[in-house]
Amino acid sequence: MKIKNIKLVVFDAYGTCFDVHSTSSLLKKYIGKNWKNFSNLWRTKQLEYSWIRTIMNQYVDFWKITNDALDYTLEVYKKNKIKKKLLNSYKFLKPYSDLELLINFLKKKKIPRYILTNGSSLMIKNLLKNYKMNKDFNKILSVDSIKIYKPSPKVYKIVTNNFKCSPKNILFLSSNCWDIAGAKNFGFRTAWINRKKIKFDKLGFYPDIELQSLNNLRKILT
């Protein structure tokens, strides 16, 4: 399969470009053998809170959501004293190793690259700065400008408000099922980066293509 006529590639940030479980060494040190369950609960609550608050019309930014989800997780694990270190680690999430090659490929092909993220622009800009990736993306678009979280169609519309073309000519990349479903619902072409070989959620919308890593995209993007 080949993907043709793509004028813009849009990346989700957390889970797609940056590994939300990448602070494992810190977690192993402070949480111990249950560090994976801890990390999963933190992530689960972060997403739940973004959805529930959107439905309640009670938006707060993703830093506050991340903070609240961490507070909950620390309470469950009775580890309240290490909060500052763990929250700070979210500023240094590692980019996936397959990201750089794809960025260079898209640069060569002169296909612009956007990020569309639940995170605040500041969170993402700082992450990119920490890894000297400031010039990898042409624009950072954040839900913070409209105060509604993914997968609302209003979020994906931020992209076409900033880049005038049909959604069909935009390729959206995400590792998150609910994000792919939302992007497909809006009309983007979608590639699901299924790094962990999980099952796709039953939300009525499915990716155009499923890949195990960003590496596989170079071969089919023509």
Add this chain to the structure above:
Amino acid sequence: MKIKNIKLVVFDAYGTCFDVHSTSSLLKKYIGKNWKNFSNLWRTKQLEYSWIRTIMNQYVDFWKITNDALDYTLEVYKKNKIKKKLLNSYKFLKPYSDLELLINFLKKKKIPRYILTNGSSLMIKNLLKNYKMNKDFNKILSVDSIKIYKPSPKVYKIVTNNFKCSPKNILFLSSNCWDIAGAKNFGFRTAWINRKKIKFDKLGFYPDIELQSLNNLRKILT
């Protein structure tokens, strides 16, 4: 603490009146020792799908949501052949043992009782019929009439559209944190039935009172 001036008591259905994990004997038989994890994943996906679809403006009713969440869970556990039996079990979820005494108490005090549920009216009416509880509630109100799931403020407004009084004179009962947060956000007084002694979610809204079971409510409702 006493709760005064209550003119209507509104019950959440799933998790509050009916135990969503009550099909344990069936699950033990077909899933084996992991039945609790299976049941939790089914419930987690059911809730996630209700929230994600609400945000995507892609409502389907709760029977379809329950079906989709079960499909996902069965795929993960590679147990696709037992679907019909498990889905059917959702029609026979058991009422909690503490429900009947509270209903009788409220009947005596002539306080009307409503159900406000994510489920379709048919799902709840059939459940009540199966347990001969048809006369326990004065009205069954379902999100299906507006096609948006809890915890949207529009859902809680169905109650005051049907029973004219200030939200402050309505007591809302739920075991689900996100439901209590949504009800409180709307303006109801709220009692969180924390049967499993879990931590309350960090959503910016908290219950007026926390109880371990519905039994404790009789003492404080004056």
